[in-house]
Amino acid sequence: MNKTTNQKAWFLVLPVLVLVAFSAVIPLMTVVNYSVQDTFGNNQFFWAGLEWFEEMLASQRMWDALGRQLMFSGIILAIEVPLGIFVALNMPKGGFWASFCLVMMSLPLLIPWNVVGTIWQIFGRVDIGLLGYVLDRIGVNYNYTQDTVAAWITIVVMDVWHWTSLVALLAYAGLKSIPDAFYQAAKIDQASRWKVFRYIELPKMMGVLMIAVLLRFMDSFMIYTEPFVVTGGGPGNATTLLSIDLVKMALGQFDLGPAAAFSIMYFLVILLISWVFYTVMTNLDNRGS
Amino acid sequence: MAKITLDKLAHSYLPNPGHEDDWALKEMTHVWEDGAAYALLGSSGCGKSTLLNIISGLLQPSQGRILFGDTDVTHAPTAARNIAQVFQFPVVYDTMSVRDNLAFPLRNRGESPAYVAERVQEIARMIGMEDMLNRKARGLTADAKQKISLGRGMVRKDVNALLFDEPLTVIDPHMKWELRTQLKSLHNEFGHTMIYVTHDQTEALTFADKVVVMYDGRVVQIGTPEELFETPEHTFVGYFIGSPGMNVIPAKVEGDRAYIDGAEIALGQGYGPMGGRVEIGVRPEYARLSDSEGLPVNIRRVEDVGRHKVIRADFFGTDINIIAGEDDEIGADMTRVAFDPARVNVYADDWRVKPTGAAA
Numbered sequence: 252m253n254k255t256t257n258q259k260a261w262f263l264v265l266p267v268l269v270l271v272a273f274s275a276v277i278p279l280m281t282v283v284n285y286s287v288q289d290t291f292g293n294n295q296f297f298w299a300g301l302e303w304f305e306e307m308l309a310s311q312r313m314w315d316a317l318g319r320q321l322m323f324s325g326i327i328l329a330i331e332v333p334l335g336i337f338v339a340l341n342m343p344k345g346g347f348w349a350s351f352c353l354v355m356m357s358l359p360l361l362i363p364w365n366v367v368g369t370i371w372q373i374f375g376r377v378d379i380g381l382l383g384y385v386l387d388r389i390g391v392n393y394n395y396t397q398d399t400v401a402a403w404i405t406i407v408v409m410d411v412w413h414w415t416s417l418v419a420l421l422a423y424a425g426l427k428s429i430p431d432a433f434y435q436a437a438k439i440d441q442a443s444r445w446k447v448f449r450y451i452e453l454p455k456m457m458g459v460l461m462i463a464v465l466l467r468f469m470d471s472f473m474i475y476t477e478p479f480v481v482t483g484g485g486p487g488n489a490t491t492l493l494s495i496d497l498v499k500m501a502l503g504q505f506d507l508g509p510a511a512a513f514s515i516m517y518f519l520v521i522l523l524i525s526w527v528f529y530t531v532m533t534n535l536d537n538r539g540s
Numbered sequence: 541m542a543k544i545t546l547d548k549l550a551h552s553y554l555p556n557p558g559h560e561d562d563w564a565l566k567e568m569t570h571v572w573e574d575g576a577a578y579a580l581l582g583s584s585g586c587g588k589s590t591l592l593n594i595i596s597g598l599l600q601p602s603q604g605r606i607l608f609g610d611t612d613v614t615h616a617p618t619a620a621r622n623i624a625q626v627f628q629f630p631v632v633y634d635t636m637s638v639r640d641n642l643a644f645p646l647r648n649r650g651e652s653p654a655y656v657a658e659r660v661q662e663i664a665r666m667i668g669m670e671d672m673l674n675r676k677a678r679g680l681t682a683d684a685k686q687k688i689s690l691g692r693g694m695v696r697k698d699v700n701a702l703l704f705d706e707p708l709t710v711i712d713p714h715m716k717w718e719l720r721t722q723l724k725s726l727h728n729e730f731g732h733t734m735i736y737v738t739h740d741q742t743e744a745l746t747f748a749d750k751v752v753v754m755y756d757g758r759v760v761q762i763g764t765p766e767e768l769f770e771t772p773e774h775t776f777v778g779y780f781i782g783s784p785g786m787n788v789i790p791a792k793v794e795g796d797r798a799y800i801d802g803a804e805i806a807l808g809q810g811y812g813p814m815g816g817r818v819e820i821g822v823r824p825e826y827a828r829l830s831d832s833e834g835l836p837v838n839i840r841r842v843e844d845v846g847r848h849k850v851i852r853a854d855f856f857g858t859d860i861n862i863i864a865g866e867d868d869e870i871g872a873d874m875t876r877v878a879f880d881p882a883r884v885n886v887y888a889d890d891w892r893v894k895p896t897g898a899a900a
Contacts, residue, residue, distance in 0.1 A: 432627040435598055438618040439625055440645040440692065450633045450644075 286511035303512035313513060315488070316496040317520075323492055324471045327410045331467060332460070334411065335418025339426055340452070342419070353423075356416040368480025371409040375481070395482060399489040406478045406490055413477070414467060421463040425456035461532045465525060472521055493517055542609035542700045543574040544595065544733065549604035551590055557602065564590050566757045567604065572750075574609075575731040577724075578762075579748035581738060583780070587757040588737050589705065595735065596703055597621050608700045624693025625703040629710060630685030632677040632692075638664075639673040642691050649696075663691045666726060683715040690723070694732070701733040708743065720747055741781050753777045769823070770883070775890045778821045784850060784861040787827065791820045793886050793893075801856060803835050808882035809895030816889035824850070824861040826883035829870060834878030835860075842870060853877065 289299040307313050338356075343349040359367070375395050377383040386393040395405040429451065437447045475494040478484070484491035484499070491499070497517065501510035551565040560566070565587045572578055580588040593599035594606060597618035605614045613621050633641050642660045651659075664670045667687045672680075677688060686707055693702050704723075708716045724747060727734055738744050744751050745765040753761045753768065753776070760774035761767075772778035778786030791798040796810040798820050805820070829839075829851065837853040837860055844866075851862040851870070855877070862877055864870065886893045 430629060430631075432629060432631050435596075435618070435625065436627065436631040436689070436692075438598075439596070439623065441619045441648040442644070443648070446648070450635060454633075454635045 282511045282514050285507045286515055289508050299508060303508045304516070307509055307512045307516065312496065316491055316493045319491065320472060320493040324468055326407055327471050328464060328467055330407070330411050331415045331418050332464060335415050335463065336422045338415065338419040339422035342423055353420070356419055359413050360416055364476035365480055367409065367413050368477040371405060372481045375405050397486050399486060402482045402486060402490050406481055409477055409481065410471065410474070418463045418467065421459040422456055425459040426452060429455045465528065468528070469521060469525060542733065544572040544701060545607040546570045547605040547607065549594065549601050549606060551594060551599065551601045564757055568759050570759065570762065572733070575733055576749045577727050577734040577736065577747060579736045579738060579744035579751045580754060581741060581744040581751050582754035583739055586754045588754050592703055592705055592735065592737050596623055596625050622696065622698055622700045623703060624696070624699050625705065626686065626689045626693060626707045628706045630682055630689055632685045632688045634678040636677055637673065638669060638675050638677055638688060641677050641688050642695055645692055645696055659695050663695045666694065667691045682710045683712070683719060686711060686719065699732065701735060704734065704736040706738055723747065753780065771885060771892065772821065773892045775819065775821060775887050782823060784824055786821045786823050787860050788819050788821050788887070789855070789858050789860070791818055793818055798886070800835060805879060805884070806881040807884050807886065810897040811886055811893060812896045814888045814893050819887045821885045821887055822879045822883060824863040826880040827860065827862040827877050829862055829864060829874040830876045830878045831871065831873045832876065834876040836875060837877050839875065
């Protein structure tokens, strides 16, 4: 068969190229541009090579922020994934109550980030917040603006409240796709509840759980608004996560070069961890077949 | 293994069934023999899956009892019934190896590892999967997965019955034959009581010793394939089994004669008086075209299906099918159809009427 050659077809992809260029490539390249130059103001830039990258890699401040960030993502994943699965397993399978639960659980997902932050900021206040006031009155020493542990607990609980629904909804969708015959067969085989979970439900949920973990990891690793509204990164630098630190550096101190180098490494770390996770999980998935 | 007794069993999905139509399964009493292979045959919605689910314990009947041997298991949970079931879509534990799949029911019942290993080896040999034992079940073909579910069912020695719920639906046609043959030989070798639900008459007739034909929530006939063919007890059996199905023609029956729109037809046997809607039923295999005797018909077309010819005719609006040999000439003057008198059955309100005596 003869193919017709028509180079004009390239014009069809042009709109997409332009869109992607303006929305992603050009902004990213601007950052790359800043990361390899230095400025003394007056809009004059000088070539700095990899100097900023070297400086950032040697900076204790960045390693500390990265450490806090990894701890935050680790903690919320360790809570949200099992909790989400648990919620999904215990949700009604159909009827009015299933729809009711779905709507109720979707609500936190629909609230804008900074509103979530504000809700928890007020909720935890010792003077007027329901949570803070009650804890204070029953004698618990809780003050998220001064106590590191209290601040961490607050932002972790806030994130769990905000995002566990997402994991639960995805896990629920995975569970719903399991045909009844599997449960019937398990009954006939006298499988225990744990074995039903381990050999039927978990394998069937693997695909969606992988997506849930990836989404939650990326989102939590980039989290900014909520902890910023609640703690502002404090007390001290206790809750200064990577993006909060980045914004401080870029907009607070206006250190464009170091901040740009920081951003690029930040981006590469997310990319790397996601890629490693995805590759490991898909390999596990294909094992033996 | 055990015989299965259905005692005045009936089921309705409604909480307060009143009218007869409310019952998905109408009251029935049957005894199914130990070690026989039964096929439940019927079109969709006839209640065959309901009946199967009641036997397996996934559904509690609204009324009546079900006994395995002498034990009443009506309200016993599935696990306590010692049955095995192969479902329409293959159910295997994907993340386990074939070996672990086969061992699963035994391990859950706390059998010793030595016994489990021995049984798994035995079953793997039976289903011909010895060389695949260490493979993951994921990614196997549908027929291999169905064999695993079958093996999982047979791995327990004390299993009361093996139930099959249209197990060949997702299997490629060329594998269907092989699997069915394998099932049949496993049955002959080990003598499990088997109950096989299907809507495919070929599957039912080749698999079963006894075919249970269901229609509209009722068992209309339990019989050998031959009985279903020669003496269908209900017009549905005549119509559902056979290709094409039995010809059913409204008639008036007096003694050993039937009258159809004035034309007289000889019956093999004599009948007493009967009420209701009277029809005669003749299989197309026992009808032949003739130029001199029988009912005058209008031949619409002749289909040559290879090994024989199917003649589609009509007699004043009633369809009549006739099967003629592949080499039979069909002349233009052959516009009458004659029936073999011994093979004509008489039906009143769809149920077969027993003859009262020999033809005069």
